[in-house]
Amino acid sequence: MFYREAGDFKTSYKSDQETFPLKLDKVLFWIAMAIAAFVVPFFLNEYWEKAIFLPFFIYALAAIGLNILTGYCGQVSLGTGGFMAVGAYASFKLMTGFPALDMFVVIMIAGLITAGVGVLFGLPSLRIKGFYLAVATLASQFFLVWLFNKWEWTYNYSATGQINSPQRDFLGIVVTGPYTKPWATYLFCLGFLFLFAWIARNLVRGRIGRSWMAIRDMDIAAEIIGVNPLMAKMSAFAISSFFVGVAGALYFAVWLGAAEPTEAFSIDQSFDVLFMIIIGGLGSILGSLIGAAFIVLLPVLFKNVFVGILGIPTDIAEFSQIILVGALIVFFLIKEPHGIVAYWRTLKGKLRLWPFPY
């Protein structure tokens, strides 16, 4: 209905393969980005920062990471929580070990370390497939969390076993520690999300992305056209873990400020991120964002409505929330196994064809 495509023709492969091939989409996207970057920070308070935006950005980042592995490369992973822990602990060690290091660098290195660990735990994917692999990735989840519990060096021998994020800055702006400004952490995380979403988009639209999808759709055929399964799977594990590690570092250092492995990086984290990409849409960056928004915002909404407005006791609200999330997952899987993004595509398709039905 809104699209006016006539006359919007492509004269180069560059314009034909753009992320937003439709003019209207492109314009809307940049308007949204401009609002997010230049308007929202002025109206931000701590509640919106800590309860909504930071978790959304960070989980979206993790979801994009997992989507690269699961949605694009077809390797199901239940180890996201563990990899987030690696990112978090790596950033903690870097922050305390090299206090002068800029936070951006800290987080990127933490991502790199996680990528390494990811490759290590991804190695079995060469021999193990499907559910076996999914279960095998749980090994990383349990092992890593155990490791950060038992290996005292990782938490600098603190008595509580907790890690706390000290004050560090990014280009002179404080982004971690107790004295951060909401706009600073907001923009810091938004920047990471934007950057990494862009990188993910670049990767999946090119040669390497196609090699992942080829492995996902038909590994035998992928091999005969020259895709080395080792390289494809390991690169997916590495890049996915890199994303997840960055998300884990931000999760601990910027959002929570303190963490303890058993709670903060439990298997529930792994499941939550997996839910995000399934509900949002496998093999779609937009789907990762939608899924993250859904899983992050739904509980907030519930809490506000059930406890805040209806005055239902907290525990009952919590149980109802669990039931509702579970039921919604089942509902979406039944109604649209390809995720909310599939609804979005259908809607867009209909709008483009409007008033015609096909």
Next chain:
Amino acid sequence: MFFLLDPFFYEIVISGLLAGVMYALVALGFVLIFKASGIFNFAQGVLALFAALTLVGFQTGQIPFAHLLSVFGFHVSHWGSGFPTIIALLFSLLVMIGLAWLIVQIVLKPLVNQEGIILFMATIGLAYVLEGVGDLMWGANVKELNVGLPEGPSEFILDTTDMFIDKLEISAAVVAIILVTVLTLFSAYTKMGRALRAVADDHQAALSVGISLETIWWIVWSVSGIVALVAGVMWGAKSGVQFSLSLIALKALPVLMLGGFTSIPGAIIGGLIIGLGEKLFEFYIGPMIGGATENWFAYMLALIFLLFRPQGLFGEKIIERV
């Protein structure tokens, strides 16, 4: 071979094997459903929790959703002193069968012919729902479960061999062994059992046996509900009924990897290997690396095993057809 002389060694072996039987029992629930419907049922652990909660509820005469009712002004908690254990067990059994029917109707039927990963995710969603419903119905507090099984160290064994073995574990093992035997026989020798196995390979073939897919699913989900009930009872008796009971599912997963998702003997042997392995590892290696290795050892063991034998314990070598 000095450790063979260590009396603790035997104690650990036995308690490891006994724990292994319990793992096998939970794993069996997975295998049954996977074989019959190709569904990797992540809700198996929550089913056990739900079953145990229900049993306790019946035993103690709790009113379901009492807490929820209080929101609307009805302050009730118990309607009496509860049922005798055997009746409570029976009722719980019926609840599990009813639940199985609901699951098949609401969740599985609409998802027929979907990919495995989708069904897997659906069972995770199901696990959430069951967990929430269980808590809402019976409350989230830790509950004691007593079904009259003997407890405490077995004096007989303590006296004769000097080993410290809990009677509860022995009885649990005995129950588990009986159940495993029954299920194996059921699956191998009854018409229904064969139909169940057929359906995993070919839905059409199962239909030609004359049983509808729906019925088959209901039966397997009921059976695994019963298995969950037993597992829940055993586990609950040992450490109380609480949320962590649902995590026994996570214990069964490495067993499945080791034994294969479709193999009943695999589940049994795998369970024993893992039970034994993790106890020994924890006892001998654990102290050196900080302990609490049970959380991950089973997974690492299964993982390393699979690297060398991707088809699992009893699987056949996979030849890829092009």
Next chain:
Amino acid sequence: MEKTSEPFNGYYTIPKLLERNADIYSTYPAYREKEYGIWQTWTWAQSLEEVTALANGLIAMGLKEGENVAIVGRNRPALYWSFIAAQMVGAVPVPVYNDAVGDEIAYVLEHCSAKFAIVGDQEQCDKLLEIKDKLPALTEIIYLDPRGLRKYDHSNLHAYKDVQKIGRENAQSQIETLDKRLNNQTENTTCVMLYTSGTTGKPKGVVLTYKNVLSASKAASEFDNLKHTDEILAYLPMAWVGDFIFANGQALWVGFCVNCPESPETMQGDLKEIGPTYFFSPPRIFETMLTTITIRMEDASNLKKKLFSFFMSHAKKVGNDILDGKNVGIADRIKYAVGDFLIYKPLKNSLGLSRVRVGYTAGEAIGPEIFDFYRSLGINLKQLYGQTEAGVFVTLQPDKEVRADTVGVACPGVELKIGESGEVFYRSDSSFECYYKNPEGTASTKDKDGWVATGDAGFIEEDSGHLRIIDRAKDVGKMADGSLFAPKYVENKLKFYPNILEAVIFGNNKSHSCAFINIDLAAVGNWAERNNISYSSYQELAGHPDVVRQIQDHIEEVNISLSSDAMLSGCQIHRFLILHKELDADDGEMTRTRKVRRRIIEDKYSDLIEALYSNKTQVSTETEVTYEDGRKGSISATLELRDAEVVTEKVKAA
């Protein structure tokens, strides 16, 4: 621009215009073609380079001034360049219909004794090679798409790219030759030769000079204020005069961009992508589009259907008036704006017509319903009247004076005259020079004062000055009272009703006219099915009282519309019958192209005609039919003869 006495400002040939465009519009797109997934684009400067390279190649290969170059293929930039390249070297391009069969091509190529042929692909190459024995003059064939031609004998066969390569290599040494040839040309040099398909006899080669082509292009471009940023989609046959004037004449004169679709099959999609601003199409395409719209909307959800019909009926009410800038109430305007957002714009967008500034339809009469449908959406669709001999434009409809039943006012520079018999004549700078090698033909069409006979009968409306075409001049007769009898005009009016497949009107030299009707079995059958009316044959359905009533309604509506026209009022249909069989080419009643053979029908059904001119209400008849397998049989029927209400002068006045 500097004012000169000379009408074309010094750019009196197409090659000169190309040089001008390459100079002033150098970086603007000149040609686009959808190929390899994207719209490959050539600017005017690049186009000049390509054309020059080809021209040099042609010179090097021995093409001389005044020789003819046949061009066969679908619309592609490279083929449009070959027109200009041929003109550059002083040769005459002769485009040939690419779907023509061997014999037709053979005739044209033989008649114009083409020396070179530039073809699109293997298919056309094969056609030419097959008939090469009959074409002694043809020496070289140049092909564009090399696919499948690798193994052909290449002694007289050349790849387009290779010719350009030769041209580039020889560019330096041939500068003078090329310059000389360019400067030898005047505005009276032949620009192009277009063969008219001709309903009778062999095709005639219409010779158009630069003056003809450019004055037509200039006049029409100024008439509609075309700009160099306009876009057209070139998808109609290159051998057709319209495509030549639009994509060669006007494109060069104005400097707008010519877009070529990927293939005929993808034309609709390509149209949507390009969204041309200047669009031409015969009525057939508009009809097909409308049918597609209707069919697609049939499957839409109820809400959409309701919205669609609600706003379409509003558009029907006020759309045309808004487009014509007439007074429309504010409420209606708001409602139209809402409809525009919800329906009209999206609809136009998905048809690819949302950017059309000027749209034309011509070639045959367009159904008023169809015409109004597009206009009510806000598309500035207009009609023009023209022919090859006129360099297309005879009359055009000016903006805001658009009606379905006229063809507009004389194109600037064109004089009009109505002959005694009612035939339309015109005279202008753009009228053709002559028919190639056919002086008698030329003389019979164009008199010594330059008046060209169109062969069509028509009249100029007194109040508006618009021309209205009635019929082919030879088909127009007189009623007994001397008023005009235009059977085809009336028949076409009837045939716009979907229920009516064919109509034959009689009345020449009679006091009043009568009609035979053939119902459209598909449309009426569909109606019958919806209304649970069962029937076993055409005959039975045709005789159904409801069907007869519907047809009568249609005829009476036509009568009303005819009565509003003083000249045609006499043609109103007084009596009619629905034929008991479909007119059929197998029975000789129609030509293979489904044109009614009036004479044969008059003989064969004389009994029915007689009955129509009597007072009978029924008539029994028996007719011989030929079955598909060639067997003959006969069907007998009793037909109902109906009187239709006729509007007399008096009623009209009231």
Next chain:
Amino acid sequence: MNEVNETQPTESVHGRTFGAPIMEMKNITMRFGGVIAIQDISFDILEGEIRAIIGPNGAGKSSMLNVINGFYHPQEGEIWFGGKKRSPMKPYQIAYQGIARTFQNIALFKGMSTLDNIMTGRFTHMKKGIVSQAIWKGAAEKEEYENREIVEKVIDFLEIQSIRKTEVGKLPYGLQKRVELGRALAAEPKLLLLDEPMAGMNVEEKEDMSRFILDVNDEFGTTVALIEHDMGVVMDIADRVVVMDYGKKIGDDTPENILKNQAVIDAYLGVAHE
């Protein structure tokens, strides 16, 4: 090996010119457990020819193709490619050597568009690393568009422009086969293996496919080895035919001569008509 070379023809019955052997199979034996799939088979494929492998179901034809492109590693025998003895390799390494193939049961990437599927065929020709791709702007983008251009020519060649952006899972069977051929062609292979390219097609689709195979051979000089059941097609397009039965080679000749070969008539044609 000399036997083969002595009888090596230089021109085909269809007027094609042959070069040196591009691939030579020497005494290949392949066993699965106790089952012998291929027994001591030798044949060669000459540069520029269209070579057909025929035989009844279960004759070992597909196994042969799998040996050629590295899915199976024969227990005995040597494989020579491009004049060199080939050491055991993974299939993806063989792809880099210039062998591409299609499958009997279409093996397309169902979740991807026609364009993306054929783009994957360019995999071996694209070199840019992960970092360069992550940045996209510059090198990776340029490489992408250069390869897109080649892929578009393949699309044009196979006349599948209209389905360029359609998800292949939604395409009809015949078109999927064509897309799969496109994917193999995009690799610009030296040797193209086709496993029953016309299986399940109607007459018209078969004609189209035959034309494409001939055009590929003609336009790009690609050597083609194909398995096909339809003898009519084989007669029309193949230069030489290997006939297999129960893992053994029972004939190797021009199509005309093969039809006259008694062993072939007994084993293959007899069986096929039952």
